[in-house]
Amino acid sequence: MTKEEFKFIRPGKVRVRIAPSPTGFLHIGSARTALFNYLFAKKHQGSFILRIEDTDIERSSPEFEKDILENLKWLGIQWSEGPDIGGEYEPYRQSERKNIYTKYLKKLLDENNAYYCFCSKEEIEAQKQYQMSIGEIPGYNGKCASLLTKEVKKYLSQEKESVIRIRNPLHIKKIVFNDLIRGRLEFDTGLMGDMIIAKNLLSPLYNFAVVIDDFEMKITHVIRGEEHISNTPKQILIQQALGIPKVEYTHLSLILAPDKSKLSKRHGAIPVAEYRKQGYLSETLVNFIAFLGWNPGTEREIFSMASLVKEFSLTKVQKAGAIFNVKRLDYLNGFYIRQKSIDRLTELCLAYFIEAGLIIKQDEKFKIKETKEEISLETLKKIISIYQERLKKLSEISELADFFFKEKLNYDKNRLIWKEMSIQEVKKSLLTSEKLLAKIKPDNWTKENIERVLMPEAEKAKDRGVLLWPLRVALTNKQASASPFEIAEILGKDKTIKRIKQSFESLCLKN
């Protein structure tokens, strides 16, 4: 822990939260904010709270909330508090806390720190236009600020449309707070008009609900995206009107699209669920996201969640926004795939085979979809193991290994040809392979034996590819693949011989 950070932290007392609104899927940006909050909490043995900010009923949806919860859990970012539902915690929801906001709203109104405003939207808009036209800063002019109680009551009883505004205390000229990443930040309150904090007693608006909740939930540190910097003075103003303590604010730089704009719904903000579907591992995403704007200051770059917790420090977070670099993500994912045990990797990959319609699962057994022939888990493991170090994303496995599950391959004649070989030479090469392989007894059909039989023959030519390339393509019909010995072993003697014959025949066809 750095000295600066220490000033603000009492171990065990830290309480942080993430407060997503369920108006979209969990994307990388909010996942990172969640992760940093989580790491900070764990690092200081504190609490990490999930609060769903669904005060905007129009835009919120349970579908999004479900997505947020699921993917947070998948990433291993587990909240440590909330209504208990049998060993698990529900998140807090603002929609379930309305009476709390009402209480504080009434208090503010009673103490005359807030007031009803009956100005129409049109009126406000016109005023704004006018202010801008004469070069003034737009802001509410305070027309309703001095309404008599009698008048307010009258309008209210008439059900005249209204909102609740907070009174901007004139004696406060400047709002200053210390951002753990950015240092001292200062704002001029003169620039802020009396802001609307609620549509009515039952419908608080964002800035108000946040302040109340952070206070009620005893949040010590608010760690959120940079887009909230300008909300912070507003929230501090509300705290002061309410007479409640300030909390520590820290603003994380944004994750940027390749054009340096903010990652947004229409520009590259890919849902976490989508990465998951493509076959990125959660440990990849966690490691990757953590390093977007943070770095332990050493040269180590591979970190599990546990080691991240150990090393994490807010003060080491970069101030500038970071561009999301997919190439690096892929590299990391390849790394983590290579670390997986073959059992676990198989488990993960099977779903992709099934989804691609290559295999089906019936009564706990796997069958090749095309032939209904059973395929053992052992065989599937072998298939996956030979592609383990080639995989960048799990989803690639079905494309890479599809030939294991197909009866006939549509050979590309040219692909069977190695370098400058003629068709005749390719045919001869295939014949040689077939002849040699036929001699191997089925019981001895292992990759070692296959290699032992073929290699001496391949060595005879100055270029091993003369024998091995046509064979490999005969077995796979692919430009690139694992070694023919490994593939032949998995395919079995019969299928191997059959494929060599099929490819030979394809060479005999005109075009």
Add this chain to the structure above:
RNA sequence: GGCCCCAUCGUCUAGUGGUUAGGACUCCAGAUUUUCAAUCUGGCAACCGGAGUUCGACUCUCCGUGGGGUCACCA
């Protein structure tokens, strides 16, 4: 436009007054290899500009420039 934030290789970054400016990804070359990966070795590549402070600035200050955020009865 107002207010605010930011600025080291193409990208993610280390660096807190004196360094051959380090690492990782990408890219390139070599080794290995039937192919593609993986792996190993090597290479290309950066302090936004200008003033100041200082014996000395990537580092501190100011001014530019550039990029970004935000200006709702959304969150």
